[in-house]
Amino acid sequence: MMIKIQQGREEINSNGGIILTGALLRLNGWEKIDRMQGQRIKHGEIGHRDILKIAAALLALGRNDFADVDLYRNDPLFKEALNLRKIPSAETLRQRLNDLGLCNAEQTLTDDCLVEFLRKVNDFGKIQTRYAQYIPLDIDVSVMLQPNCKKEGVSWTYHNENGYAPIFCHIGTNGYMLANELRPGSQHSAKGAVEFVKRCLESARRIGLSMEKLLVRVDSGHDDSRFIGTLYDSGVNFIVKHNLRSENREQYLALAKRCGEKFPSRDGKDIYRCILSHCKPDGLEDKPLFLVVEVTRRQTDADGQPLLLPELEVSTWWTNLPESEAICIELYRAHATSEQFHSELKSDMGLERLPSGKFATNALILNLAALAYNCLRRIGQEALTRKEIWPVKIDVTRRRLRSVLQDLIYVGCKFTRHANVFIVKFGRHCPWFKCFREVYAKC
Known part of the structure; x- marks a missing residue:
């Protein structure tokens, strides 16, 4: 049988999951950023919130290049899902992110949005011992290699290759990201760690978490009296190698x-x-x-x-901790799971190499990546709570981001309009339709 290839007039989309991301990115925190003023900050036709939402949505699609925005400039589903009036060109997106990066010197521009997002999470994942229940707060440095380039801030790392050495903070056993900070590759783990952990604990307070339930776990790179004293004074539990x-x-x-x-x-x-x-x-x-x-x-x-x-x-x-030595050691060794969270950010989301030559812009993109990462994590966790509607039986507590992208983000759909209502139709035999519909109702 001969197969003919034709282009029709229907609006058929290969990334229907963008409506899940768009729903999760409806945050009030963008308004504060939109009102931000600065000498080099220009609104133009597109507000700051739209620029940042577009960048975060691209990252949630596994695309980290400025030129990737051109793939969606004529995509009505992308525009409607994010509630956009206009989608910028790649050049405009790069320029606006460069300007916004200059206002993100402390790398806290998106913290309000992250806190607002995480307040809606019902379960971060806890660890139960004989005497207590803990919510782990894993802080770690992970190298992002940037070989053969001259990007600002790229330098020799402890992996004996050029790159950045960002620090990450993940909360709970399900792997949500609480904060991150881009750092030059040669920066020691302990430098600025006290300020970073204070920022993380303040975000945890704003989310509504009790300090007595948090368990901060860090490796020997943070074995410093000032760092340990900060943890003790904050009232959290901790294990420091x-x-x-x-x-x-x-x-x-x-x-x-x-x-x-x-x-x-x-x-x-x-x-x-x-x-x-x-x-x-x-x-x-x-x-x-x-x-x-x-x-x-x-x-x-x-x-x-x-x-x-x-x-x-x-x-x-x-x-x-008021625990036995065996339990303390077991709790610390579970800290190694955070390495997998770093891997998912870098490999599954394609963010190993940051796109800009400017350090401030790359720092902003990494901050936005935390939002995109959490969107994918939330979608995966919401899907897991509906095991009865899954096409196959699974027995896991957390889905890898690559699986979320393949199953629920890059899902084919047809986009139509009728009586001022936008309708997204999925295939008759789409195995993920029931799961997708239930997850969207929760976003």
Whole structure:
């Protein structure tokens, strides 16, 4: 059978999920940005809110290039979904984002919108232990490689390649992003970390979360007395990986043997754990903090082959949790899940390489990416709550953003108008129609 290819007159769209994103981006916080005045800020025919909404919507479609906006300039569904009067050219979008980036020196321009968005989230995902329930707040630096370019702020990172070293804060086990900040690649993790964590905790307060329920988890790059003191004074729970630097590992082994407990493991491998109350960060000696210690001594490898010299591995964490050492260690190791959240932002949303040569513009785009990321995350989580209408049975607690894009964003539809009503029609055999309709009702 021969197949003919023709172009019809119907409005057929391959990214029907933009109406979900458009519904989630209806935020009052845009109005404050729209009223913003500045020497280099010009409205033109398109307001600031529309410029930022368009950029966020493109990121939610997995498109991070300024030229990608030209693909949607004649798309009526894109315009109606975002309630736009006009869609700018790629050149105009670039210029306006450059200007708005100059007003985002502290990278807080979109914080009001993020807080407003997250207030509508019903479940961030909690961790339940024997004694308490926690909402994790994971803060971490993740490198965004930018090889073979001369973009402003790109420098040598700890991955031994050129790039940026942004810091991210994710809230809950479902992976919503609370804040982010673009940083030069050579900037140390601890530089500006206190100011960033204060900003994150203030956003959490504005969302309505109790400080006593938050559990802040950070790696050894933030092992700093000032940082830990800030967490303690804020009233949150925390686990901070301790940087041993030049401390004596053998001394920790002796302490763990004397004060702690030996945990079962394979032959030739001994694990000791303990909690020390006399060890405190400098300047915080009067605070009720603890040092959780885990010492692993290996005399044989995994295959049972004896080692010439025993291997000694020591891990320690500062905490104020009223939990056992095993629970504290388990809670910290769950912090590694945030690496997957970074991966979804960079690979699934195609944001590994930022589009502009200007640092301020890239910082603004990364802030907008947090909104786009949260839109996709919310769509995925809302879909999961309706497992009875899914086309296939699944047993997961969180959907990867790539799956959300493939199943619910890039879904084909037909766009029509009748009696001043815009109608989006899906195919007769579309497997995601019921799920899509239910999710849209919740957006």
